[in-house]
Amino acid sequence: MKRKKICGSSGIGGQAVLEGVMMKNKDDYAVAVRKPDGEIEVEVEVYRGLLHDSGLTKVPFIRGVFNFADSLRLGVKTLNYSASFYEDEEAKETKLDKALNKVSGGRAENILMGITTVISILLAVGIFILLPYFLSSLLSGYVRNASLLAIIEGVIRIVIFLAYVVGISMMKDIHRLYQYHGAEHKCINCIEKGHALTVKNVMRSSRIHKRCGTSFLFFVMFVSIILFFFIRVPNPALKVLLRIALIPVMAGISYEIIRLAGRSDNIFIQLISAPGMMLQRLTTKEPDESMVEVAMRSVEAVFDWRTYLKENFGYGVSETAQPKEAADQEETGDEAVDMAGEVGEAADAAVEIEAATDAAGKADEAADTAGEMEEAADDGEFYRKDGE
Numbered sequence: 505m506k507r508k509k510i511c512g513s514s515g516i517g518g519q520a521v522l523e524g525v526m527m528k529n530k531d532d533y534a535v536a537v538r539k540p541d542g543e544i545e546v547e548v549e550v551y552r553g554l555l556h557d558s559g560l561t562k563v564p565f566i567r568g569v570f571n572f573a574d575s576l577r578l579g580v581k582t583l584n585y586s587a588s589f590y591e592d593e594e595a596k597e598t599k600l601d602k603a604l605n606k607v608s609g610g611r612a613e614n615i616l617m618g619i620t621t622v623i624s625i626l627l628a629v630g631i632f633i634l635l636p637y638f639l640s641s642l643l644s645g646y647v648r649n650a651s652l653l654a655i656i657e658g659v660i661r662i663v664i665f666l667a668y669v670v671g672i673s674m675m676k677d678i679h680r681l682y683q684y685h686g687a688e689h690k691c692i693n694c695i696e697k698g699h700a701l702t703v704k705n706v707m708r709s710s711r712i713h714k715r716c717g718t719s720f721l722f723f724v725m726f727v728s729i730i731l732f733f734f735i736r737v738p739n740p741a742l743k744v745l746l747r748i749a750l751i752p753v754m755a756g757i758s759y760e761i762i763r764l765a766g767r768s769d770n771i772f773i774q775l776i777s778a779p780g781m782m783l784q785r786l787t788t789k790e791p792d793e794s795m796v797e798v799a800m801r802s803v804e805a806v807f808d809w810r811t812y813l814k815e816n817f818g819y820g821v822s823e824t825a826q827p828k829e830a831a832d833q834e835e836t837g838d839e840a841v842d843m844a845g846e847v848g849e850a851a852d853a854a855v856e857i858e859a860a861t862d863a864a865g866k867a868d869e870a871a872d873t874a875g876e877m878e879e880a881a882d883d884g885e886f887y888r889k890d891g892e
Contacts, residue, residue, distance in 0.1 A: 513766040514696050516807050517715060519579055520684035521586035522677075526578075527688070527802040531556075533578065534805035536798045537586045544798055547585065548805050551578055568759025569752045575717070580621050631668070633728075633747050636661035641740070651733060658729030665725060669718075669786050679789060686711035687791035687799035689784075695809045698817040706796045711788045715766040718787045719780030723758035726779075 518527040524537035534548045553561065553574040561567050640657035647653050672678045687706070694701060694709040731750055737743055765777045791799075803809065814820040 513715065514692065514807070514809075514812055516692060516695075516803065518688045518692075518802065519575075519582070519717065520681050520688055521582050522590065522681070523684070523798075524586050525684050525688045525691075525799040525802045526582040527691075527799075527806055528578070529806040532806045533582070534802045535582045535585055536802035536805070537589055538794065538798050539589050544801050545589065546801050546805050564760055565753075565756040568756035568763075571759055572755040576621065576625070580617060580624075584617055629748065629751065632661060632665060632725075633751065634744060636664060637743065637747060650736060654733040654736075655729065657732060658725065661728065662722075662725050665721070666783075666786075669783070673786060682787055682789040683791040684795055684799065686788035687795040688802075689713040689716065689788055690791070690796065691799045691803050695803070695807075695812060698813060700813065700821045701800055701803060701809045703793050703796050703800070706800065707793065711790065712781050712784045714777050714781065715762055716780070716784050716787075718784045719765070719777060720758055720762050722780040722783055723761050724754050727754045727757050727761075 516527055516529045518525055518533075520526075521535060521537065523539075524535060526533060526535045528534075528551070531550050531552065532548065533551050534546055536544055536546045539545050551574070554570050554577075555561050561570055636657045639660050640653055643656060644653060647656065673682060689711045690706045690709040691701065693711075693713055694706045697709065699705040699709070728747075728750075731754065732747070735746065735750070737746055761776070765773050810821050
């Protein structure tokens, strides 16, 4: 008997940052960063979303829009935090910094972060949403079928996205970012598969996860093909506006799909999740043990994985246990579960044997009764003939 399988998620998620990992559990998040001196710095904060107390954040399809916006805000914030450890200490404050600080009352950094976020969003919309439309429209003189043009636009969008992912993965810093991305996934998979959070267990866990942001972006691409296939307008200017206006819709639908993927294992979910999980082989790389240690520190700062294992898999790991001891306790838990299973199977076998014995006894009694009835019938036939 194996430990019971949990179909669902631990509720934690995160992202890779510069030389570190951010993990979020409900409203709490932690950023663990490996500093230039080799030490691990961990910051734990509370993040309140755009509409934290609003009921809209619980409405299907609408909640995905706000979740996407919150992810962008928190992602930029944690990336800037991690980058601060690697800034040039000798860099001087520019005139622009001084002017912004004077006008904003010392909030120049937040303003610049906001501007950076807006510019990043505009670039993403231009490259991944509008550019495929303009490129596909160049074929309108050769392809008269509007449905086929919509499919071509979607294919171009996916090709641009894949080219972007592959291109930036060749950069040394991005490659390390992808390694930390793999460490983040491995930690979550380790816990959700019911293993103690040790370096050994994390290293042998999968770096692919259904709830990854890469899969979310792929779903956005896929959903865009379907929406633009059925929702059409004749005017080119309206087509551009329509593609921008439908971005929240695409985000909302994609969020619900990936949320369902994290809670279900049926064949349909596995099929639609497969392309995004294959794409994660580009956006995640195998981390080394030092990266895994950083990711583990981030997880432990916001998530009690020992309680999770005890409640969902039936065994506990001591809080004072060292990594090797934790692994030994996990193995002991497995052995206890297996032993209990063997005892249960033996008991079931004993019950089956007893039931079979009773059935055999009853069958013998029935056979004896049938024999007696047959003999009585024969005797009756003999006397009847003798009388004749």
